[in-house]
Amino acid sequence: MACATVLVTLLGACSAQNRPLSQWVAKADAVCARSQDEAELVRPVVFPRSMLDILRLSSELSKKEASDLRDLEKPTERRQEVRDYLGTLDERNRALDLLVSATEQASPDAEVQTGELVRLTQQAVDQAQRLGLQKCRAGVDLSVGGPPTTFVPQDGGVPLGPVQPGVPGAEVEIGTQDGAGDE
Numbered sequence: 001m002a003c004a005t006v007l008v009t010l011l012g013a014c015s016a017q018n019r020p021l022s023q024w025v026a027k028a029d030a031v032c033a034r035s036q037d038e039a040e041l042v043r044p045v046v047f048p049r050s051m052l053d054i055l056r057l058s059s060e061l062s063k064k065e066a067s068d069l070r071d072l073e074k075p076t077e078r079r080q081e082v083r084d085y086l087g088t089l090d091e092r093n094r095a096l097d098l099l100v101s102a103t104e105q106a107s108p109d110a111e112v113q114t115g116e117l118v119r120l121t122q123q124a125v126d127q128a129q130r131l132g133l134q135k136c137r138a139g140v141d142l143s144v145g146g147p148p149t150t151f152v153p154q155d156g157g158v159p160l161g162p163v164q165p166g167v168p169g170a171e172v173e174i175g176t177q178d179g180a181g182d183e
Contacts, residue, residue: 024075032136035065062139085127092120
């Protein structure tokens with residue numbers, strides 16, 4: 001009986017050691033592709049939504065994507081980097097929620113929250129790229145007047161996609177930092 005317990009323990013340890021990063025990346029990219037599809041389905045096309053509604057929806061979809069990623073079994077290879085990436089997504093989601101609150105209250109803190117969102121978005125994008133993710137970047141985000149990108153402006157502006165120059169009041173679209181909305 002003791003030998004069987006040792007054998008089961010050893011087999012479990014061996015299987016835990018055989019979870020390469022590439023398997024996690026493939027599963028994570030599939031999760032992010034589904035999130036992109038979902039974001040595309042709710043993207044306002046005919047009737048643009050208010051910026052506050054878009055921020056709320058972006059937050060909701062980003063949290064769902066992060067939760068789905070967190071539910072995946074972590075790889076043994078570069079496990080801490082994966083955990084750090086997921087932690088950054090959680091921090092970014094909190095920053096997005098704080099931006100929603102600041103926007104609802106017309107608070108001067110909105111500018112500070114925007115800066116924090118910029119920083120965390122770029123951090124998540126950098127981590128995703130280092131992990132080799134193709135579809136995942138920094139969760140669901142906004143895009144103004146064009147396809148969504150993982151663009152973070154150098155001037156500290158909102159990391160919510162490019163603005164078409166010279167087009168005042170360009171329609172706001174929902175995309176993801178992961179690439180939803182790309183044609």
